[in-house]
Amino acid sequence: MASQIRTDGARPLRARVTISQVADALGLTKGTVSRALNGYPDISPSTRVRVQAQAQRMGYRPLAQAQAIRTGRSRAIGLVLQTDVPGAQRPFLSDFLAGITRALSAESWTLTLSTSPGGAEMLTTLERLVDERKADGFILPRTFAQDARMRLLREMDVPFVLYGRVEDPDGCAWFDILGEDAMRAAVARLAGHGHTRIGFVNGGTEYNFSRLREGGFLAGLDSHGFPQDPTLIRRNAMTRQAGAAAVESLLAEPGPPTAIVFAVDAAALGAYDAAQRLGLRIGRDLSIISYDGIPEGGFVDPPLTTFHVDSRMAGARLAELLIRRIGGAAPETLRETAEADLRVGGSDGPPAHRSEALARMLSAPPTTD
């Protein structure tokens, strides 16, 4: 494939310190140094500390590739982004990657990134990375209720951690944000404002998190004694447009909600469009609380009250869990969750009108005020 011609003269790069150099400096063999550094039991404690000190002093860091050809482990984790859902993870991607890579580099690991349209190609991409020893394990974001990636990796016995929980937890490690708790807290907050008819706009039902968030919302209703009214629930709103449509649909009900909880910020932004069209003031005529914490939420007027997810922290935790998993820790011991934190904007407050009055307003032509 490549030509045999040396591209240029001797490229010095930078003199790396090799294990043999460390061994020579100590009068030991490289085998002994290797065992000392890797915690083999047949090394005397005194030798071990001598070796560690010398390695430290000389700035020795093993070459991951050389280790890999013997051990099969390359000290790299894989992340395959799905590209056929444009904009799905867009606002968080940068933070998420930052979290992952910072955690990895702290342990001298690296991230091998790839992309795939999804579907079958996603699986071949994963296989290729495993085959070529480019990744010792994977972070799987956006887990589906039934996830083909999980099946494949399990079958190949390749470690992975999920960003998100899953129905069948067998052998799975994960990190997740407790979206259901946030939804419940949103209901409680709205109930505290005095709302009694609260709507819900969920995200895509193919995602596992949607099921959880809807459960949290319903639990919130229950704990305040509100009935579960199917006419106050809309689903599969992942974009601003879909969110706007869902809001208009909810407000067209005979008994419209005075407040709406959104599972996804992008959809909640659509409420501003719908409100403008309908002549409603967000935060007064209609209260909304959402979830994600995308930056745009801070720029709309009034700012969106939303539960913020720390994607950077999520990435960091996932990376650490995966390293431990690759190191052999049992998946059951590698399950963490965190809470989303509320960022209060101005999009929620006491209802200016009861549901009936709101319905009357909506049936009348919008006023200028």
Added chain:
Amino acid sequence: MASQIRTDGARPLRARVTISQVADALGLTKGTVSRALNGYPDISPSTRVRVQAQAQRMGYRPLAQAQAIRTGRSRAIGLVLQTDVPGAQRPFLSDFLAGITRALSAESWTLTLSTSPGGAEMLTTLERLVDERKADGFILPRTFAQDARMRLLREMDVPFVLYGRVEDPDGCAWFDILGEDAMRAAVARLAGHGHTRIGFVNGGTEYNFSRLREGGFLAGLDSHGFPQDPTLIRRNAMTRQAGAAAVESLLAEPGPPTAIVFAVDAAALGAYDAAQRLGLRIGRDLSIISYDGIPEGGFVDPPLTTFHVDSRMAGARLAELLIRRIGGAAPETLRETAEADLRVGGSDGPPAHRSEALARMLSAPPTTD
């Protein structure tokens, strides 16, 4: 560091085909097979094709890590994202990464991704990746007029390609979108609508592309015989807020522009906010044309007329250029540019008023219509 305990039983993973297996199947030595596959001249043509056919048949692919310890090349390129400018490349990141990784995997290369807050830490991150042979070369996005990353990599003699051009082209390969052409075309389009006073809102002046785009804008003015009026130019607007402020500032001039060209979509979105506050209709009272092609531009009303940059293509081209550069091609032969393509929205059109009338409108309190 890691324990010596095998984490679990013999992990089969997947049986890789090694070069020795190919050699055995042919009755040759692995050295001969290696030379045959790598194009050494001391291999007879008949043997070469036999080896290639057999390797193909057995599905042999060399293990990059094993190659790397001898050759120093790992068939991986590096990309270090800067994280201290939140949201800077956010909308494009996913596409950009997709372009890079698809191009790479077509050639069996991989992407090693890292992040850095920028500054000195950026440089140590680059050094670490080079030291540990995690990247044979780098894509440098968002090049600055004076770029410390370039200096470092040049000094270490590590190949790189720029996303963006640079003042001192010595030894640099690059890919770039001709933003200056887009700016000139924007002026021409507005002039065609009948505008004669055209403002400009530029991005951050620390970036090289800002200089180019401003040059393009000015060239556009020149070619239509419009004077260069410093009072119609604002700079360093990279966000929606900054864009809104710039617009309000421009419109407060005695002779306000009836149209504004933006170097960055994010700033152009701020024009909608400013227009709403001032009671102006975008596309009629005030025309705007921008650059980037972020998705949000399609969702505002009226949709933003903007020059769209194909980030995915950019990523793909950069990856291919970098591979060729690492392969030894001269940087001068690795310079490509492409045009941004206009996406017509409704944000520009013939001016509803002349500058003087606009100024009067703005000094009067905004009307409801």
Added chain:
DNA sequence: CCTGTTGCCGAAACCGGTTTCGTAACTGAC
């Protein structure tokens, strides 16, 4: 004092490749 463990390390094989070197077998010239 001899034997049997045990602790600790060196020697060497090994991982999957690349590259150098040496040489047997051709080739062509004289």
Added chain:
DNA sequence: GTCAGTTACGAAACCGGTTTCGGCAACAGG
């Protein structure tokens, strides 16, 4: 027919690590 020069491949060293194996020395037990 001899000899120098190619051609084309094998053999082996090498890259930077890990891991197995064997053995020496020290120590304990009888």
